[in-house]
Amino acid sequence: MLTFLQSKDEFTIAVEFDGKATEEDAKKLDQFVEQRYSEQTHFNILAVMHGVEGSTLRGLVHGLKFDAKRWKQFNKFAVISEKNWLKNAAELGNILPGIKSEHFNKNQIEEAWDWVMK
Template structure:
């Protein structure tokens, strides 16, 4: 489940991710990004992740469609989580072209926001 959080930065979508991401979650994020950033404005993602279950196949496919559509808009992706496997996944994501991904532990939320707001 995705839940939008108040953002500390106008160029950043803040989201809490818990449980199992679904197709509906991906569609909700895409609609929000469309309203906030159209199809051409760059934006960041601040994601607090807790107890993430494996997504449904539908959720994965829809998420991939959203990622492909918005890839050139992604700038920074701050992943906030104490789960070790998410830290490893975030490091792997940082090799993707055009997107900077950084992992922060749960107690480093302010540090994550500072990193996102700092110019690239």
């Protein structure tokens, strides 16, 4: 389940995630971006990840559609989690052109905010 958090920066979307990624989560995030940013505006995402159980196939497909649609708008992606596989996934994000990603542990939330807002 995706929950929006208070952001410290107008160009950073702060979210908290717990459970399975669903189609509704992808739609919620897409609507949020659509309402706040033009198609040329770059934005960051700071994601606090808790008990991530995986995703439904439909949620995964819609998440990929969101990523493809917003690809050129992504700037930085900060992942805050204690999950090793999410750390590895965040490091893979640096391979994608134009996107910087970084993993932070739960006790490094201020460092994550500092990094994403630079």
